[in-house]
Amino acid sequence: MKLKKILLSTFVFSVIFSVFLLGQGYHAHAEEGDCPYGDGIHRMAAKGTAVVKDENTGDYIFTGTFFKCKNCGDWIVVSGYPQSGGSIGKYITEGTITGSLREGFTIEVNPDYVYHTKDTKLPGYRFYKM
Template identity: 35%
Template structure:
């Protein structure tokens, strides 16, 4: 569930930004279950393990509040996340978010 409504659209329109790598921000260990990221025009980000922009399950996910930092490794962006804020759902939707391909 989104922490706040999108100031631009009301519901966050999450556009797929491609594959990513996520690491635990405390231990720096890779979190293999988070593989793709999305960004709304307002700046809100979500990292998921699934492909909700194609109608697939979201699986593991973390929203903006759990993203603690970013890194760029070669051509890919990566994120440091708070592992305790990773959630899981088999749904392809989340309240307050809509997922789209680029």
């Protein structure tokens, strides 16, 4: 039952987010979180799940949580759980997408732009649960 809820939630979010992205034409400002609003800190709210794939081969890289800044709309996908105090793990930022978005919520990127950290924080970013 829990799996069904997760899958349904992911599907609904994917559809809504895909429609949202069609109208967006901007990219992340920088790796270090320079939010242009408030105190310069990106306030990242968890929004759902994303699958990250290699843009050249289509190979799976990681599945992670999609976060969107409450202030400026920039986003990041991380494989870890920083919203719960866990490490960030693999991550990509909005500006690193060089491929395309696919049906559902699959993001294609150049694997050279997939970063990794064992830290629980990134400078300029704060992570929150949904």
